[in-house]
Amino acid sequence: MTIKENYELAKQSYEKWGIQVDEVLETLKKVPVSIHCWQGDDVTGFEVNQRELSGGIDVTGNYPGKATTAAELRQDLEKALSFIPGKHRVNLHAIYAETNGEVVERDELEPKHFENWVAWAKEQGLGLDFNPTLFSHEKAADGLTLSHPDEKIRQFWIDHCIKSRKIGEYFGKELGTPCLTNVWIPDGYKDIPSDRLTPRRRLKDALDKIFAEKLNESHNLDAVESKVFGIGSESYVVGSHEFYLGYALKNNKICLLDTGHYHPTETVSNKISSMLLYSDKLALHVSRPVRWDSDHVVILDDELKEIALEIVRNGALDKVIIGLDFFDASINRIAAWTIGTRNMIKSLLYALLIPHDHFRQLQEDGNFTERLALMEEFKTYPFGAIWDYYCEQMGVPVREAWLQDVKAYENEVLSKR
Structure with a gap:
């Protein structure tokens, strides 16, 4: 799957909780x-x-x-x-x-x-x-x-x-x-x-x-x-x-x-x-x-x-x-x-990418079981797919791709100082 396809799939996981992922990325840019x-x-x-x-x-x-x-x-x-x-x-x-x-x-x-x-x-x-x-x-x-x-x-x-x-x-x-x-x-x-x-x-x-x-x-x-x-x-x-x-x-x-x-x-x-x-x-x-x-x-x-x-x-x-x-x-x-x-x-x-209002209400209601369960589950939500797409959209390397460029810069520039 492409980065875009992974992103669209990941969005569905978050949007069922009312999180507008495209708006999140616009906020992050600022x-x-x-x-x-x-x-x-x-x-x-x-x-x-x-x-x-x-x-x-x-x-x-x-x-x-x-x-x-x-x-x-x-x-x-x-x-x-x-x-x-x-x-x-x-x-x-x-x-x-x-x-x-x-x-x-x-x-x-x-x-x-x-x-x-x-x-x-x-x-x-x-x-x-x-x-x-x-x-x-x-x-x-x-x-x-x-x-x-x-x-x-x-x-x-x-x-x-x-x-x-x-x-x-x-x-x-x-x-x-x-x-x-x-x-x-x-x-x-x-x-x-x-x-x-x-x-x-x-x-x-x-x-x-x-x-x-x-x-x-x-x-x-x-x-x-x-x-x-x-x-x-x-x-x-x-x-x-x-x-x-x-x-x-x-x-x-x-x-x-x-x-x-x-x-x-x-x-x-x-x-x-x-x-x-x-x-x-x-x-x-x-x-x-x-x-x-x-x-x-x-x-x-x-x-x-x-x-x-x-x-x-x-x-x-x-x-x-x-x-x-x-x-x-x-x-x-x-x-x-x-x-x-x-x-x-x-x-x-x-x-x-966390539904804070929902989590806050669970705490106010004393529903600590569901609060803990959801807070833990969100730790493994497909956040990485959203990050990859954000990097691609912002014109910077995705994942560890930047490391090769750093190595080249070290060989061409840093090693000669």
Whole structure:
């Protein structure tokens, strides 16, 4: 049978539950995923005075062919995007500035240092998101930035974040779609602190200064990202979940949840519905922690499906800003982007093909037997046939066909770097 024939047959299984599959695919086309640029170069960036990766971040592996210039990184992103259905976004860090060989400190970065990225995004029809880079720097060597007791160091990072917001605003103005500018810091202590409050008070004051200037939300959206623990901050993180959740709610900022930033038994999927009650928007960095915040490539596992289900069943596709955050240098980096992003989109399709209203009513009626039975049966409904057809219709490879193209690109381009 052809892909189209399999699709038509699969549609019948879903449509008997009132799911209009053609409409589902139209909905899916409109959901952007913000693809992180740093998978392509192992989070090294392109600063002239490039520093060693730090801040509790570790990229393992030495697979050949990583991008060493912004032009190479954009070329690799284009290749990955050619395998991914839909129109999406690219997420940049400040260390991906292009300064034409000039040393430009992070508190001096300007929109002009990202003009090539904006021109490229316009050509590709992409939106851009942004992050100040508060790690891999001598002024973050002791693991403290916005909460640092040294006022001069703290001010340096405040100024960097202020500059980053202006860069995000520039992206939004130029591209006609708001840039999510997200603040994450590595601040914390390896061992038990003797004072938890004072660093958090300094962080709150720093954030107030960073966000003092109100920017047009049609150009820039501000987000703050929490973390529970990290390498070198196992005992205490200044910007904890509770800290940023409170700050975001009180100051009308977006709280960003990274799926790797919680303890192993905590799930981000279980937080989404609660946060949607109190927040107009929330943001995600979807990763795959393995025992710790190790940022493995996203796979189609139960938690990824549950995240998508929580977004879809709560009518929050326009409220949850979906971004990715993983970096694996042990495998082909373009394959990593492709696998992870396609899986994020697959999970959304899976969630869109569930009769949520029916399942919700079963729960309200106390019919837990039928609820459990149907939830399990839908796990093996012919979702794969719908995905194959969607890929074909969107002009990207079906199933694993993209892998041969990646291998050819590795031989022709990556192996020669």
